Amino acid sequence: MATLFALTSHPGVAEDRVWVQGLADAELWNTDFESGFLTRAEGDMAPLGRLRLWAAGSFTDRFQGFALGRLEGGRASEEGETQVELDQAYLRYSFAEPRRLVLQAGKLSLPYGNFARRYFSSDNPLIGSPLSYYLSYPLGIQLNGAVSRFDYMVAVLDGPLTRQTYLTDPRSSARPALAAGVTPVTGFRLGAYFTRGAYLSPDATTWLLPGKNLEDYNEKVVGGDLQYGLGHFELNGELTQSHLEVPAAGIARGRVWYLEPKYTFSPRWYAAMRWEQGNAPDAMWIWGTRWAAVKARIHDLETGVGFRINPRLLVKASHRVEIGRDDPGGGGANGHAFALEFSYRFDLNAWFHPPR
Numbered sequence: 001m002a003t004l005f006a007l008t009s010h011p012g013v014a015e016d017r018v019w020v021q022g023l024a025d026a027e028l029w030n031t032d033f034e035s036g037f038l039t040r041a042e043g044d045m046a047p048l049g050r051l052r053l054w055a056a057g058s059f060t061d062r063f064q065g066f067a068l069g070r071l072e073g074g075r076a077s078e079e080g081e082t083q084v085e086l087d088q089a090y091l092r093y094s095f096a097e098p099r100r101l102v103l104q105a106g107k108l109s110l111p112y113g114n115f116a117r118r119y120f121s122s123d124n125p126l127i128g129s130p131l132s133y134y135l136s137y138p139l140g141i142q143l144n145g146a147v148s149r150f151d152y153m154v155a156v157l158d159g160p161l162t163r164q165t166y167l168t169d170p171r172s173s174a175r176p177a178l179a180a181g182v183t184p185v186t187g188f189r190l191g192a193y194f195t196r197g198a199y200l201s202p203d204a205t206t207w208l209l210p211g212k213n214l215e216d217y218n219e220k221v222v223g224g225d226l227q228y229g230l231g232h233f234e235l236n237g238e239l240t241q242s243h244l245e246v247p248a249a250g251i252a253r254g255r256v257w258y259l260e261p262k263y264t265f266s267p268r269w270y271a272a273m274r275w276e277q278g279n280a281p282d283a284m285w286i287w288g289t290r291w292a293a294v295k296a297r298i299h300d301l302e303t304g305v306g307f308r309i310n311p312r313l314l315v316k317a318s319h320r321v322e323i324g325r326d327d328p329g330g331g332g333a334n335g336h337a338f339a340l341e342f343s344y345r346f347d348l349n350a351w352f353h354p355p356r
Helices: 002-009 011-017 202-207 348-352
Strands: 018-031 046-058 063-073 083-094 101-107 139-147 150-158 175-185 188-198 218-230 233-246 250-264 269-287 290-310 313-322 336-347
Touching: 018 348, 150 188, 233 269, 233 290, 250 290, 336 348
Parallel strands: none
Antiparallel strands: 018 046, 018 336, 046 063, 063 083, 083 101, 101 139, 139 150, 150 175, 175 188, 188 218, 218 233, 233 250, 250 269, 269 290, 290 313, 313 336
16 A cells, blocks of 8 residues: 555655556355365355555666556455455566576565466456466575577476465475476467475474474476467477385375366457366374375366456356266265356556546
C-alpha cells in the first residue's frame, strides 16, 4: 500500500517509469473428502479469493525492478486462512545487442519447467495445476540468453525445487539449476532442465543417524518440456524424473508427465484438458531414525472450458478426477473436484491516467 501511495502521489513518474497491474481471482470449489490430492475444505463447497498486484519500474533503459505481492484466502485455500505474501522482488539488467542476455537477482519465480511460465489464472487454460508442480519463489540469481534458435538459463537458487511434500521449510542452501531449449520452427519448442539440492527441513536433524547431516541427502530432478501451437490449437507438456536420497532407506525414484491440449473455437470460447500420470517419489519419516522411500501414484484428468467475457475478464469451469485410484476399502471410488473461476486482469495506471 505504501508503494501504491508513492506511485499515485507522483503521477508523472508513475506514467513514465512505473507500471502497476493486478490480477483478481474468485473461485468456487466442490470436491470429495477422500482424496489426498484433490480434497479442499473437507469436501464441502467452499470459496477462494486471490489478489495479485505487481509493479515494474525502469531505473534506466536497461535496468529495471519488479515486485509481486499476493493476498489469498477462503476455506478452499491450502491453509484455509488468509495469507499475505511478497512472492517476487528482483532487479533485472538487459544487456545491449548483439548480446541477447538478461540477468536478474532477488526473489524469483521458479525459472524452469513448462507450467512455471503459465501458472497465473490468465495464462492457465484450466483451474488446477499439475500435481508434479509446486509453486515456489526462491532467492537466487539467474541468467537467460539466446543464440539463434537456441535459448538457455543458468541459475543458483536458495529454495524448494519442484515439490515440497517431504517436509516444510527445506534447509537454506545453494541449488544449481540449468535449462536449455530449441525452437526448430515457429510455434514449436523443446526444452530440458536439471537441478539438484538438499530438501529436508531443519526439523529432520534429530531424525538422522549419528554423523549424518541434512546436506547428505539431496533431490535431483531432470525434466523436459514441450510447446506447440498451430492455428487455433495449442499443446503443452512436461516430463519430470526425480531421484530422492532418503535417510537410511536408499533411493526413491519416480517419473511424472502431463499433456495439455487446448483448442480455441472462437475469440471468446475455448476447451482444454490436462492428462497427468506417473509416480512421485517421497521420503516418509516413520519414527526415531527410521525412514521409508515411497512413491505416490499420480493419474488424473482435468477437463474444462473458458469463456472470455471481455479482454480482461475470463470465466472458467473445470472437472478433475483421479483415475484408477487404489481404494483400501475396496469401493474403487476416485477423487474428484469441480471448480468455477472468474479471473479479472486490470491496469492501475489506466485508472489514474486514462488514455486521452
